Amino acid sequence: MSSGDGDREGAAAESGPPEQLALIRETVRERKKLPKAKPRTWRGAATAESLPVARVLVDKGLVHLDRYFDYAVPAALDAEAQPGVRVRVRFGAGERDGRREGGRLINGFVVERVEHSEFPGVLAPIAQVLSAEPVLTPELLELCRAVADRYAGALADVVQLAVPPRVARAEKGGGGQSPEPPAPPEPGGWQRYGQGAEFLAALAAGGAPRAVWSALPGPQWPQELARAIAAALASGRGALAVLPDGRTAARVDRALTELVGPGHHVLLTADAGSESRYRRWLAVKRGAVRAVVGTRAAMFAPVADLGLAAIWDDADAAHSDDHAPQPHARDVLLLRAAHENAGLLLGGHQRSVEGAQLVETGWAAELAAPRETVRAQAPRMRTVGDREEARDVAARTARLPSLAWEVAREALALGPVLVQVPRRGYVPRLACARCREPARCVHCRGPLMAGEADGAPSCSWCGLDAAGRQCPVCGGVRLRASVVGARRTAEELGRAFPSVQVRTSGRDHVLDTVPDRPALVVSTPGAEPVAEGPGYAAALLLDGWALLSRPDLRAAEEALRRWLTAAALVRPGGEGGTVVALAEPSLRPVQALLRWAPEWLAAAELSDRAELGYPPVSRMAALSGPPAAVRELLARTELPEEAEVLGPVELPVIEPGRPRRVGDPPVGEKWERALVRVPPGRGAALALALRTAQAARLAKREGPPVRIRVDPPDIG
Structure with missing residues (x-):
């Protein structure tokens, strides 16, 4: 690493007067003309005979330190300090006034070994090689650099996202050989799509087709995605599929195992635990397996000779990383597909605006089923608008319109009924019963909520009890629900259908599946369990206004995405499946739901963005x-x-x-x-x-x- 004098020199070059700046630049030029010498290290430690300088990426996620630092390679570490390995180095160390001063030890990665360093001072030696496993491969480093450049971030931050933390026990054992490629799969459900069979054939033949896939409703999409992965494996290449959560990743994992057998892929999710996840990641890096199914972090998985990069439901917010520089899995996979000449598959029941742009520009083809196939597979759609709901006495008293109540009653004779509620909790928002003024805490002005049916209202921000509070507008003391959560909805449905089991699935307890028998399943968006057998007999999509009224550019797109995710779990209309949406039918996203036309809404939203100059057009x-x-x-x-x-x-x-x-x-x-x-x-x-x-x-x-x-x- 450069010495302390070198750091101060660089700072002076940034801020000194013109004369000093010119002098420093001339000095640097003269130093570069000097003959190259073997680097000097502290304490006179012997350096490696060949390539004695290591360029290290230090684990400092700061943009102004986003460069490599030169360190001397001690002779004792010559064999281990190879490109890609983890090391410990002293950062901030240098010589000052003839005294040797040490910096603190931090982690880093050796990027390359070179013969000479451009730095004219004393190089600090590498303190320790943490592991001889070369985890930062040249291909992975190149991808991280491209992601950092796209998002104006630091390379060290991206590498921290791409390389999982080390667990020493997981590094034991060899890499092994990957199994023989499986046979090309049969088209199966892909025959239902216009060019689906051709897409699989192109992957199996070693091509790199790119497609935006509008999946049909029903439970078959994991099997179809597994066939696309198997087609890439059949060509002798690797494959990568990124899913929004562990539950959907597990469904694809099971489908792929059933199709090609074990040993061809690994599942990379947080549920596996740090040691198991790192062991599986190493198996991919070492070439023991060629396919990865996982959640967001799997977008950086070091799959060799990538043949297919796939992402499911790319509009889900879970695909956007919360850590700097906050990359989106879709964009990372687009970079990989372009740089590694791999196929790309953006799939989902909903089409994102970004997916619509890829189709419109011709960068990717459209994979969609004919309209008659869509109508045959989709459930029957019904809506209850604002006017109908206002005139409905049942809707005002039980919050369930007569149409929804009748559909649920009839469907319960066939199987389970899904009820989607946009908000979790009991009553997450309260208002004055007299003047409808939103109820707020007198201490911090946070919104009041009710946690239980007979519990006192409390603040959802600071948690203080708000019993006896008076409305500052009218002086009233009685409160009413302005927003009803999933637990309150389950309680109301239990009273409306006393002989039917009511189950809930949400943030605190998410169900994976429910049996194929009559039951009411109340779920928040994204937590809907899969119904065994032919699927749900009906789905009730409550409080559509709560999704559509969000002050967000993506409100319409997000509302349709959540509705279609739930509706896709319902059996086809020909088998009695019905979906009732409590939303104004004249609105564009509701029309897209009624017609099961996500492509139409995405194209319309893209046109609006182009008119306004909003992303992804800009x-x-x-x-x-x-x-x-x-x-x-x-x-x-x-x-x-x-x-x-x-x-x-x-x-x-x-x-x-x-x-x-x-x-x-x-x-x-x-x-x-x-x-x-x-x-x-x-x-x-x-x-x-x-x-x-x-x-x-x-x-x-x-x-x-x-x-x-x-x-x-x-x-x-």
């Missing part, structure tokens, strides 16, 4: 931080000529006691956010400009860093 970055820091970063950044700055605007101040989401400002601090928009093709230039300006500010310690989020999922 590339955008969000800058969030203290007002002075955001404005200073904007002033320093050399933005592309086509860039347009929107804002800055103030962000809501997070009050004490209120839950914080990822990306929210610190509690009580005033922050601003600015959006920078550029046309297609200029996203790389925008990311580079922001990254360069952020690094310069941090190097000079000019105030706090600004959070940079490239391609933010929410710009509302």
Whole structure:
């Protein structure tokens, strides 16, 4: 690593007067002309005879330190300190006034070994090789660099996401040989799609087809995705499938095992535990298996000779990583497909706006079934609009319209009925029974909620008891539910259907499956269990307004995604399956649900985005931080000529006691956010400009860093 004198020299080169700057530059040029010498190390330690300099990526996720540092390779570590291995090095060490000073030990990765270092001073030696396992392969390093450049982030941050933590016990044992490729699979359910059989044949023949797949309703999609993976394996190449959660990943894992047998793939999810997950990751890196099925972190899995990169339900927020630089699995797989010449499959019951753009630009083909096939597989769709619900006495008293009640009663004679509720809890929001003013805590102004039927209201932010509270507008003391949660809905349904079992699936307890017998299954979005047998007899989608009224650019797309996920679990209309949605039928996402036409809504949303210049038609970055820091970063950044700055605007101040989401400002601090928009093709230039300006500010310690989020999922 460069010495302390070298660090101070670099700082002076950033901030010194012109004369000093010229002198330093001339000195550096003269030093570079000197003959190369073997690096000197502290304490006179002997260095390796061949390639004695190691370039190390240190585990410091700071943009202004996003470069490699040179270290001397001690002779004792020559055999182990190979490119890709984990090491321990002293960071910040150097010589000062003739004295040797040591820095603190931190982790890093050897990137390469070279003969000479450009640094003219004394190199610190590598302190320790943590493992001789080369986990940071050149291919993985190249992918991490591409992701860091796209998201204006630090390479060390991306590597931390890509390489799992080390567990020493998992490294024992050899890699082994991968099994022989399986035979090409039969098309199976892919014959239901226009070019489905041709897509599988192209994968099996070693091609790299790219497709956006609109999956038909029903439980067959895991088997169809497994066939696509098996087709890539049949060509002798690898495959990777990323799923939004462990439950869906487990379904694909079972389907692939049934199709090709064990030994061809591994399942990478957090449920496996750190040791088992690292052992499986090493099996992929060593070539013992060629396919991976997993959740978000599996997007970086080191699959050799990648033939297919697949993602299911790419619009699910779970695919966006919460850690810097917050990459999205879809974009990472797009990079891999382009750089590794692999096939791509974006699948789901819903089509994302990004998927619609890939189809419109011709980068990917469309895989969709004919309309007659869709109508045969989809359940019967019914809606209850606002006007009908307002006139319905049952809807006002039991919160279940007469149509929904009748459908549920008839369907319970056939099998289980799914009830989707947008909010969890009992009554997560209360209002004054007299004037309908939202009820808030007198201490922190947080919204009041009711945890149980006979429990006193309390604050959902600070938890204080709010019994006896008076409305500040009308003085009333009685409260009513303004939003009803899943547990309250289950209680009401239990009274409406006293002889039927009511089960709940949500954040605290998620059911994987439910038996094929009459029952009411109340679930929050994303936690819907799969019904055994032919599927649910009916589904009730309650409180559609709660999804459609979200102040979010993606509200319509997200509402349809959640509805279709639930409706796809219902048996076809020809077998008695019915879906009732409590939403205004004239709205565009409700029309897309009634017609089972996610492609139509995605294309319409994409057209609206193009008109307004919003992503994905444009590339955008969000800058969030203290007002002075955001404005200073904007002033320093050399933005592309086509860039347009929107804002800055103030962000809501997070009050004490209120839950914080990822990306929210610190509690009580005033922050601003600015959006920078550029046309297609200029996203790389925008990311580079922001990254360069952020690094310069941090190097000079000019105030706090600004959070940079490239391609933010929410710009509302």
